[in-house]
Amino acid sequence: MKPMKKILIQNTKEHFEKLFHNQPISIFLSPGRINIIGEHVDYNDGYVLPAAINKYVCIAISPNKNSSCKIVAKDLNEVFEFDLKDTLVPNTIMWINYILGVLQQLKEQKQFINGFNAVFSSSVPIGSGLSSSAAVECGFAYAFNNMFDLGLTKEEIALIGQKSEHTFVGVNCGIMDQFASVFGKKNKVIKLDCNTLEYEYHKADFKNHSLLLLDSNVKHTHLTSGYNDRRNEVEQGLAIIKQHFTEVKTFRNCTVEMVNSLKSELGITIFKRCHFVVKEIQRVQDAVDSLSNSDYKKLGKLMTETHHGLSQEYEVSCDEIDFLVAAVQNEKSVLGARMMGGGFGGCSINLVEKGTENELINKIAELYRNAFGIELKSYKVKISNGTSIYKN
Numbered sequence: 001m002k003p004m005k006k007i008l009i010q011n012t013k014e015h016f017e018k019l020f021h022n023q024p025i026s027i028f029l030s031p032g033r034i035n036i037i038g039e040h041v042d043y044n045d046g047y048v049l050p051a052a053i054n055k056y057v058c059i060a061i062s063p064n065k066n067s068s069c070k071i072v073a074k075d076l077n078e079v080f081e082f083d084l085k086d087t088l089v090p091n092t093i094m095w096i097n098y099i100l101g102v103l104q105q106l107k108e109q110k111q112f113i114n115g116f117n118a119v120f121s122s123s124v125p126i127g128s129g130l131s132s133s134a135a136v137e138c139g140f141a142y143a144f145n146n147m148f149d150l151g152l153t154k155e156e157i158a159l160i161g162q163k164s165e166h167t168f169v170g171v172n173c174g175i176m177d178q179f180a181s182v183f184g185k186k187n188k189v190i191k192l193d194c195n196t197l198e199y200e201y202h203k204a205d206f207k208n209h210s211l212l213l214l215d216s217n218v219k220h221t222h223l224t225s226g227y228n229d230r231r232n233e234v235e236q237g238l239a240i241i242k243q244h245f246t247e248v249k250t251f252r253n254c255t256v257e258m259v260n261s262l263k264s265e266l267g268i269t270i271f272k273r274c275h276f277v278v279k280e281i282q283r284v285q286d287a288v289d290s291l292s293n294s295d296y297k298k299l300g301k302l303m304t305e306t307h308h309g310l311s312q313e314y315e316v317s318c319d320e321i322d323f324l325v326a327a328v329q330n331e332k333s334v335l336g337a338r339m340m341g342g343g344f345g346g347c348s349i350n351l352v353e354k355g356t357e358n359e360l361i362n363k364i365a366e367l368y369r370n371a372f373g374i375e376l377k378s379y380k381v382k383i384s385n386g387t388s389i390y391k392n
Helices: 004-020 094-108 132-147 154-169 176-183 227-244 256-261 268-292 296-312 319-327 357-372
Strands: 026-035 050-063 068-073 078-083 116-122 188-193 199-203 209-215 334-340 347-353 377-381
Touching (some): 004 026, 004 068, 004 116, 026 132, 026 176, 050 176, 068 094, 078 094, 116 132, 132 154, 132 176, 176 188, 188 268, 199 268, 209 357, 227 256, 227 268, 296 319, 296 347, 319 334, 347 357
Antiparallel strands (some): 026 050, 050 116, 068 078, 188 199, 209 347, 209 377, 334 347
């Protein structure tokens, strides 16, 4: 049986050949990502611990001889055509904005881009918190960089992807998703400083354990999920903290004691948001230590603590995800579980004993179906390399 990656590449390539009557010049793979721990701190000057995974956006692409562009979203059976000479503006068709936002920046940088034809397809589930949007943005930015020899660094590609989401999609996301997609390495997590973009790799060879994602099948978009509201709340909170503690520049300089001392002034909602952020920044540091010591029991405990913070303090979970996390709490094969991604749906990430995944999936799927009438999806994921050109 062919691996899923090979099937994705073959199907994307064949679709390109069928539509354009020629082979694509190049094929690129851009992965989704998981985040082991460090949720909602990427825009709060915290550290995060993401990794690229073996779920990909595959792009088959060729330049043409003029300024016209044709992009085919195979999975949606949709086509978008435009001319590079025209002013690029956000469109009502959401998926094209991730790509138009990238192209507009390259135009502003006076980078030479020729017209092109492209087909893309994805094995990254949409709306599950695995950053399919970052995979599309960074995959196309990487493809343009390679195909037109633009000389962009990996960091510049990640930043272009992020800005595309800010300007053309309207989501004020942090840098983590794009960075993980571009910089991922097999069996490594990235400890990323979202303030300076300094990063370091840490070994994440789980050996007798594996990462299992349970997809609630509750879909969300950050635009409607309150993501921007949370950003505003923590910005208000940090401003109040800075007024009282002049040594605080970011949440990283802030302590739990400081936040506790301002509980009445912050108000209950903003207090909870800030308390979560400060605790989560520390949990990332503790998780790195746990990985270094191969202390997976401790890592699992930290993941579960993060979920309770996301659910009760940051309030970005939902009943379905809370159920999935609670349902595995007493399973001996599960070391830890938490909501992953922006929230209000998506997946839980579970650290489990290798070999127990199928039994666990079947058990939780039945419980979930009985509770919500929703079919559970599951993904066994491995930590993989970042965005790259595919070579046969």
